[in-house]
Amino acid sequence: xxxxxxxxxxxxxxxxxxxxxxxxxxxxxxxxxxxxxxxxxxxxxxxxxxxxxxxxxxxxxxxxxxxxxxxxxxxxxxxxxxxxxxxxxxxxxxxxxxxxxxxxxxxxxxxxxxxxxxxxxxxxxxxxxxxxxxxxxxxxxxxxxxxxxxxxxxxxxxxxxxxxxxxxxxxxxxxxxxxxxxxxxxxxxxxxxxxxxxxxxxxxxxxxxxxxxxxx
Amino acid sequence: xxxxxxxxxxxxxxxxxxxxxxxxxxxxxxxxxxxxxxxxxxxxxxxxxxxxxxxxxxxxxxxxxxxxxxxxxxxxxxxxxxxxxxxxxxxxxxxxxxxxxxxxxxxxxxxxxxxxxxxxxxxxxxxxxxxxxxxxxxxxxxxxxxxxxxxxxxxxxxxxxxxxxxxxxxxxxxxxxxxxxxxxxxxxxxx
Numbered sequence: 001x002x003x004x005x006x007x008x009x010x011x012x013x014x015x016x017x018x019x020x021x022x023x024x025x026x027x028x029x030x031x032x033x034x035x036x037x038x039x040x041x042x043x044x045x046x047x048x049x050x051x052x053x054x055x056x057x058x059x060x061x062x063x064x065x066x067x068x069x070x071x072x073x074x075x076x077x078x079x080x081x082x083x084x085x086x087x088x089x090x091x092x093x094x095x096x097x098x099x100x101x102x103x104x105x106x107x108x109x110x111x112x113x114x115x116x117x118x119x120x121x122x123x124x125x126x127x128x129x130x131x132x133x134x135x136x137x138x139x140x141x142x143x144x145x146x147x148x149x150x151x152x153x154x155x156x157x158x159x160x161x162x163x164x165x166x167x168x169x170x171x172x173x174x175x176x177x178x179x180x181x182x183x184x185x186x187x188x189x190x191x192x193x194x195x196x197x198x199x200x201x202x203x204x205x206x207x208x209x210x211x212x213x214x215x216x
Numbered sequence: 217x218x219x220x221x222x223x224x225x226x227x228x229x230x231x232x233x234x235x236x237x238x239x240x241x242x243x244x245x246x247x248x249x250x251x252x253x254x255x256x257x258x259x260x261x262x263x264x265x266x267x268x269x270x271x272x273x274x275x276x277x278x279x280x281x282x283x284x285x286x287x288x289x290x291x292x293x294x295x296x297x298x299x300x301x302x303x304x305x306x307x308x309x310x311x312x313x314x315x316x317x318x319x320x321x322x323x324x325x326x327x328x329x330x331x332x333x334x335x336x337x338x339x340x341x342x343x344x345x346x347x348x349x350x351x352x353x354x355x356x357x358x359x360x361x362x363x364x365x366x367x368x369x370x371x372x373x374x375x376x377x378x379x380x381x382x383x384x385x386x387x388x389x390x391x392x393x394x395x396x397x398x399x400x401x402x403x404x405x406x407x
Contacts, residue, residue: 024247024386028330032240072298079291087287102337105290109330111244178238179401182394186387193382 009120009128013135019112020143020185021192026112030144031181033103037160040148041141042096046085046104048137051113053081055133059121074117075108082107112140150184151175222351224407225344229355231403235331236363237396242331246364247389249322256368260361262322264354267335269304270297271353274336275346293336301326331360366396 017023020030033043054077065073086104089097097104107113116136121129152158155175157165174180235241242263249259273296282289305323309316326332335356339349370392379388
């Protein structure tokens with residue numbers, strides 16, 4: 001029984017079921033490390049790596065994992081790849097590793113990853129699980145980079161370290177502080193709520209028009 | 217070994233570097249169970265309990281086992297904490313059903329909460345000793361409870377006010393959290 005196509009597996013995670021903006025999973029890293037675009041990119045890269053590797057491994061081994069201890073088994077697999085990601089970042093991007101600090105290790109308890117393993121990888125084949133992991137990973141990256149972008153541009157007046165507005169710009173320091181994280185995500189959600197509302201109103205409007213035309 | 221005083225560790229974890237409002241740890245329960253003050257309080261107490269257990273086990277692992285194999289830290293922390301909480305949950309169920317009803321459902325939820333693993337990792341990175349770790353855990357737990365209860369009280373009083381349709385739900389909670397976090401920035405000069 002297959003209700004979705006491979007293409008849908010990939011697309012779904014990017015917008016419709018975006019892990020951060022729609023499902024509210026993985027909020028911890030999404031708020032904590034998005035004070036600059038570089039940090040957001042490093043974090044989503046690490047999460048992407050952990051997610052894809054554990055999806056492949058878990059969907060390959062799903063026959064051997066006893067149902068009763070599956071959650072612990074998933075956590076073990078995820079923790080192993082997080083340790084790998086931690087070491088890789090430390091070796092190749094020491095500056096980012098220092099900035100992110102404990103939050104790399106906290107990828108283990110990112111509910112988004114465990115959620116995808118439980119609801120998708122444990123039931124589907126390797127290829128589709130990988131697609132699903134890629135889609136969710138891309139969605140996570142988009143959300144993080146968007147937040148990082150807003151916060152860095154408003155909070156420091158630069159993007160990826162390049163100054164944007166010249167010396168007269170007074171940075172909104174609050175945006176790079178913790179409070180800014182909550183506010184940015186709050187406003188993004190408000191904007192999304194507004195778009196959804198508009199769509200719904202338009203659809204209702206169209207239906208009314210159709211009904212009127214039909215009756216006349 | 218870190219030489220911060222217990223007092224400064226406690227207040228730093230309680231308000232200045234509040235786990236929820238400044239470090240973004242434990243956001244899932246913060247969003248999920250902060251609708252009622254009653255549940256928020258229970259969740260907070262269950263959190264303090266698990267945090268103290270975590271601090272103890274992390275200290276034990278760091279001192280006696282992980283010295284030779286630091287790369288196993290993340291894996292062993294998560295396994296030890298999860299199984300310890302499971303065991304304690306069973307013990308409470310057997311010994312004190314009343315307490316189990318109070319904390320019960322929250323305990324397994326808390327185990328996969330970032331605040332717990334976060335505490336263990338911060339404790340390791342900063343090299344806290346036994347007493348320091350314990351103080352840190354109690355401070356962080358009380359800080360989480362404080363944030364949860366404040367949030368729940370605000371949400372209880374906002375519940376019947378006329379909020380625009382698009383702001384209902386998580387968007388509003390996040391903006392309230394942002395405002396609370398701004399208020400907590402005022403404590404930054406304390407230490």
